Amino acid sequence: xxxxxxxxxxxxxxxxxxxxxxxxxxxxxxxxxxxxxxxxxxxxxxxxxxxxxxxxxxxxxxxxxxxxxxxxxxxxxxxxxxxxxxxxxxxxxxxxxxxxxxxxxxxxxxxxxxxxxxxxxxxxxxxxxxxxxxxxxxxxxxxxxxxxxxxxxxxxxxxxxxxxxxxxxxxxxxxxxxxxxxxxxxxxxxxxxxxxxxxxxxxxxxxxxxxxxxxxxxxxxxxxxxxxxxxxxxxxxxxxxxxxxxxxxxxxxxxxxxxxxxxxxxx
Ligand code: ADP
Numbered sequence: 001x002x003x004x005x006x007x008x009x010x011x012x013x014x015x016x017x018x019x020x021x022x023x024x025x026x027x028x029x030x031x032x033x034x035x036x037x038x039x040x041x042x043x044x045x046x047x048x049x050x051x052x053x054x055x056x057x058x059x060x061x062x063x064x065x066x067x068x069x070x071x072x073x074x075x076x077x078x079x080x081x082x083x084x085x086x087x088x089x090x091x092x093x094x095x096x097x098x099x100x101x102x103x104x105x106x107x108x109x110x111x112x113x114x115x116x117x118x119x120x121x122x123x124x125x126x127x128x129x130x131x132x133x134x135x136x137x138x139x140x141x142x143x144x145x146x147x148x149x150x151x152x153x154x155x156x157x158x159x160x161x162x163x164x165x166x167x168x169x170x171x172x173x174x175x176x177x178x179x180x181x182x183x184x185x186x187x188x189x190x191x192x193x194x195x196x197x198x199x200x201x202x203x204x205x206x207x208x209x210x211x212x213x214x215x216x217x218x219x220x221x222x223x224x225x226x227x228x229x230x231x232x233x234x235x236x237x238x239x240x241x242x243x244x245x246x247x248x249x250x251x252x253x254x255x256x257x258x259x260x261x262x263x264x265x266x267x
Contacts, residue, residue, distance in 0.1 A: 024093055025054035026187055026219035027078055032087035034073050034242075047073040049242035050087070057186070058217040060210060062230035064256065065239030066263055071223045072191065074239060078221065079112055079189045080104050092186055109138050113180025113188040115209075117195035119172040121164040121179075127151070128160040131178045138183075147182070154178045154208060170201035177208055181218075188212060190222035194229050206232040227256035238263060 034048040047070045055061050063071050076082035077089050080096045089096045091111055099107060113134075114120075121130045131150060132142040151157050154174040164172050173193065180188050190209065194202035210232055212218040222233065230236045231253040238246040240263055248255060 023056070025090065026057040026059070026092065027221065028054045028090040029074075029078060029084075030088045030090070032077055032084045032089060034070075034077055034082070035085045047242055048077065048084075051239075051242070051244055052087075053237065053244060055219060055221060057219050058213060059235065060213045060220045060233045061222070062233035062236045062251070062256075063221065063223045063239060064225065064227075064230055064236055064260060066260075067225075069239040070242040071239055073242075075189055075191055075221070075223050079114070079187075080108050106138070109134050110183050111186050113183065113185040115173070115176050115180050115188065115190045115193040117192040119164070119169075119176045119196075121172055121175055123164050126161050126163055127156060127167075127175050127178075130164065130175055131182050133179060134183050142182075150178045150181050153181070153211075168201070169197055170204060173197065173201075173205050174208065177205070177212075181212065185218065187219045187221060190220065190224075192224055193222060194224065194226065199228075202226075202229065227253040227260060230256045 029051050032048050032051045033046060036045045036047055038044040049070075051070075051074065063074055065071050073082070077084050080089070080091065080099075084097065091107060094107065094111075096104060096107070122133065125133070128147060128151070131147060135142050148157070151160055154177055156171060156174055156178065159167065159171065164175065167175070177188075188209070193209070194205050197205060206229055209220050209222065213220055213234075222229070224230055231251050233251060234249065236248040236251045236256055237244050238248070238259060245263070246259060248259060
């Protein structure tokens with residue numbers, strides 16, 4: 001199994017760029033720090049404190065850690081939703097810091113997909129129009145056959161003309177995954193994608209994300225606080241105080257829960 005490589009020494013890869021002996025990572029952070037300026041009397045916070053990691057293509061990574069450990073910041077910096085303070089974030093061979101806002105927006109729409117806890121669908125649009133939205137925003141044509149294939153894949157073939165309010169939570173999250181898949185992204189980022197779902201529905205969604213990795217070779221990176229969800233990943237990264245403090249391959253829910261307890265996550 002390919003494993004995530006955390007690189008505490010990081011920075012200088014011989015030859016530069018995201019390439020390494022193991023090939024180009026799907027995403028990579030090199031000595032990333034992210035500091036939020038103090039406002040209204042609050043002290044500045046270093047949310048990420050020298051994070052280095054290379055995540056191989058076609059793998060499923062879960063990111064865990066206590067509340068405030070930097071999970072959301074990690075996701076936002078890795079996905080180009082936020083700029084790093086120092087260090088570098090890469091998607092494939094693109095260094096995000098080198099892109100202006102227009103190019104960064106294009107990369108977010110084209111090369112990465114997002115699945116959030118709250119689904120974030122547009123209530124007024126039908127399922128098919130929600131799914132097609134990233135392409136429409138990019139002024140690209142929607143291939144009907146591809147859209148039908150995606151709908152079929154997420155198990156919503158009969159729901160193309162429904163509106164989000166007519167669907168269950170699990171079905172809405174399937175629409176969100178279909179919307180993430182429509183651009184054939186290299187990386188799919190999940191921010192607590194099963195956080196609002198019951199156990200059975202959550203398992204279905206995780207199985208669907210797993211299939212994106214196993215069947216179409218996409219890379220999934222998911223923030224979660226749920227050891228059962230993390231158990232679906234190939235690798236779990238554990239964050240504490242803005243640093244990667246541990247990594248687990250072939251995780252099980254039990255081992256993840258035990259590790260989290262040691263991190264004081266549920267104290
Ligand atoms: P997690 O997702 O693990 O709960 P976050 O990445 O949200 O952690 O937060 C990490 C740290 O950064 C916390 O101390 C949090 O309060 C702080 N933080 C996050 N976002 C901001 C922000 N926009 N402004 C100031 N501080 C922030």
